[in-house]
Amino acid sequence: MNPQALAHEAIARCQQLARYSEEAGRLTRTFLSPPMRAVHEALTGWMLELGMSVRTDALGNLIGHYPGPHPEAPLFLMGSHVDTVRDAGPYDGPLGVVLGLALLKGLEGRRLPFAVEVLAFSEEEGVRYGVPFLGSKAVAGLLEPELLSLRDAGGRTVEEAIRAFGLEPAQIPQAAYARNRVKGYLEFHIEQGPVLEALGYPLGIVEAIAGQSRLEVAFRGQAGHAGTTPMHLRRDALAGAAEWMTLVEREAREEPGLVATVGLISALPGAANVIPGEVQMSLDVRHQYDEVRSLAVANLITRAQQVAQRRGLELAYQTRYEQPAVPCHPGLCDLLAQSVEAQGYRVHRLVSGAGHDAMIMASLCPSSMLFLRSPKGLSHHPDESVWPEDVEAAVRVGLGFLEKLAESS
């Protein structure tokens, strides 16, 4: 099969998997939910056609093994997740799994100097238990045992869900790969953002997964009558918040690669004729380099303090979440770049602003990601899509990458 045909098959397979859903009429497929069995059956069939052996680990990750030259050969891993958000599109996750299989099909039976495993991670989105990356954490040997006691909305623990799927929680430790056997990891994923589309490039090489700080920020002033309180006697929490939000945007624009977002805001008491006495906001800050992000957060807090002081407001803030940045492996990035160039595409390196399994896998082995352009930047939405030419480009680059990896082994 040629790369174009492999790409069309990969797209058709994503669309087929999108029919396996918990909800009628839309795609929702959470960790170890019933439709996950149908996904496993389909993937197993496709893996067996390629001469792979197939297993499911104790956390529900489905893994196909494409043998190397001998049983002790190093392993190269490819994959992504097969769980989805609610009302999802077909490509976020599954595309990385079926593209792994497409590359192996493109080898037409040829063996590489290493074994290849394609992983369909059981959980990445954090929908069922509120905690993401359960699948890749088990593979990387990072799954915290206390996570097994988390309960879903129906009161069922992770441990119970594992048993209900016919798996054995006691075998979770065996899901972890031996560090010295794994050569590396490659994940194909849609960008979920507008950068590649804006540049007109089909593919992007992920240099790093951005670190993230999430804070809650509140200004407190004095509620008052909108008619009877002159401007100079106000302590308007929303006017202070507005001034600060303009500074958040300005600082983020001035620092290359930084993103800062206020996504949630509420003003109290919340009436058209009452000056807001309190405003609560979220602040989300991300950057490739942790020092840049930490400095930006500190600057934004200083700005908030200055705004509060000048306006006679009280400031309260709390850090809710901190996630360090994860660089991708420079050697694998370079290999991807050479393959992109060799196939005649423009090389573009970018930072992933969203978390991915590759971030967890980076603690196990050299880790890399290739992004495919997201039309309109859409994801987590039924209209999420890919361009067939971009998927073909990913197949060409992936095959070139495996070739170069084989040469360098």
Place this chain on the structure above:
Amino acid sequence: MNPQALAHEAIARCQQLARYSEEAGRLTRTFLSPPMRAVHEALTGWMLELGMSVRTDALGNLIGHYPGPHPEAPLFLMGSHVDTVRDAGPYDGPLGVVLGLALLKGLEGRRLPFAVEVLAFSEEEGVRYGVPFLGSKAVAGLLEPELLSLRDAGGRTVEEAIRAFGLEPAQIPQAAYARNRVKGYLEFHIEQGPVLEALGYPLGIVEAIAGQSRLEVAFRGQAGHAGTTPMHLRRDALAGAAEWMTLVEREAREEPGLVATVGLISALPGAANVIPGEVQMSLDVRHQYDEVRSLAVANLITRAQQVAQRRGLELAYQTRYEQPAVPCHPGLCDLLAQSVEAQGYRVHRLVSGAGHDAMIMASLCPSSMLFLRSPKGLSHHPDESVWPEDVEAAVRVGLGFLEKLAESS
């Protein structure tokens, strides 16, 4: 009785009336609610002690008549409302009624060259039917007949409420005063704002009741992932709203007497990791002069259009409410100013940012208001209060005012 004793009695009477409530443990007394009967009984008793005749009109306004020299003598009116907001304080409204009675008591039986009527308006706050000024509108002959069909939360119409209170809706037209008999109207009211306290003055002469524009303003951009969308590719509706809110505040600060308030804000979809695609806000603008207010609203819309255009956002706005400004009567204001000065207080003229019965009464007759300082600017709150010295000052100024009015008659 001296002014100090009259002031203490007025305060005690407000506190007594505050016990007549629909709700246990807090003061809530809406239009024609059961506790209104107890208010009427108490007021009737105090009026009869002064030799007044007492009637209740068809809209539930209680009116005491203090005779003039002959039955055809002109009428001078004083009063305020006796309904309250939910969880109210004791002074917003009732103070104006009991101060009217205090002034008549201060006359110690003496007749003036005009009759005086003290009105306890049945409805000003708009709580029960969502529409304010029902009482004073009937007195001014302005009550729109369609208001009688409004329904309260229990499904009872205004007309039914009137009948249930033992009154006859067909007699509403007779509640309207004959225009040529009414000499003027004076209302004492707490300021409900911080201006007099900030200046250190007990009293303020209301020059005008500000006009008001209320709008809904929305910016629409593009929701997006807070991690994967670089700053330069965003169309963040909240960042646009923040920029505009800083301009709203700046423009209002630069125009003397103008107030502009964003009291309500909501950002959609409303998640910490999603760039807001839409923001909806309220805008409340008030000023003494309608032209200044209209120009300010137009300017703020132009600013919003500029912000939207520069950021690739859509702007939508709608005017929800327009209330023209109402000037108080210059002659009565001057008479009040002379009385304030004669009693040794500093004359301060100010604009009421809130609506009052005096605004409706201005269409019937020369209308005037005297504000009493509001400690901490508080009103519509159980901690609403007055300084006894300020009430005494109001009694002294009120007596002086009636004296001067009698001299000029």
